[in-house]
Amino acid sequence: MSGPLADPTLFRGLVAETVHPGAPKSGCYRLACVFLLLFERKGCLNLLAIQKTDTEGYPWRNQVALPGGHIDPEDPDALSACFRELHEELGIESHEVIFTGSMGHFQTINDRDLEVFSGFWKGDRAVSHRKKEISRVLNLPVQELMKTHIEKGYHGWIPDVHTLLYPVEDVTVWGVTARIVHHFLEMIHPLRNCLGP
Structure with a gap:
């Protein structure tokens, strides 16, 4: 694989050049954060x-x-909270991640505002996970997600929550996670040929 999709420096530029969803104006949302890690x-x-x-x-x-x-009061900022949660949930340390920027804000149906941070995970090991909240860790092939994105005609518009579904093996990505994936795939759509056939 070549090009900006495999190069953290070039991918960082792509993230910086893209217009991402802004934070909501209303103050009724609980703040949270997630990592889109490639x-x-x-x-x-x-x-x-x-x-x-x-x-x-x-x-x-x-x-x-x-x-x-969630972003706790003792967290200096949302990115610090995201790195803390990443370590608590999966045991991934901050030095294992090449941070590439914020991909904006996405709201859930239960009034949470998620700021999405992107990065590349440098690890090639199995990760442990917090078994109380997580049943398993998933590796979602971006090429397969893009194939679904194109075949279902998602490019160029945002389908509603009942339509926007990304099935991968025995799971389906839906809800706010599907909206984040949709935004990511729209961002890299011009470079989709880098993913292979």
């Missing part, structure tokens, strides 16, 4: 995701999500 495995670009536990009454039961969480 990594290469066997020559393919992947997105690191998690699946929440199958716990009855848990609002995010079985959902596919990006690693992250």
Whole structure:
């Protein structure tokens, strides 16, 4: 793989040049943050995701999500909170991540405002995960996500929550995570040929 999708420096430029969703004006949202982490495995670009536990009454039961969480009062800023959550959830240290910028704000149906940070994970190891909240770690192939994005006609518009679905193997990415993935795929769409056939 070549080009800006595999090069953190060039990808950082792509993130900086893209217009991302801004923070909501209303103050009724609870602040949170997630990491959109890319990594290469066997020559393919992947997105690191998690699946929440199958716990009855848990609002995010079985959902596919990006690693992250709430911003605590003691966190200096949202990025620091995101790195803290990444370490707590998956054991990934900040020095293992090449930070490439903020991809804006996305709101959930339960009044949370997520700031999405992007980066490249330099690790090539299995990660541990917080078993109380996470059932498993997922590697989502970006090429497969882009194929779905194009085949379902998502390019150029934002479908509603019931339409915007990205099935990958035995899971489906939906909700706010699907909207984040959609924004990411729209951002890299002009460079989709870098992903391969």
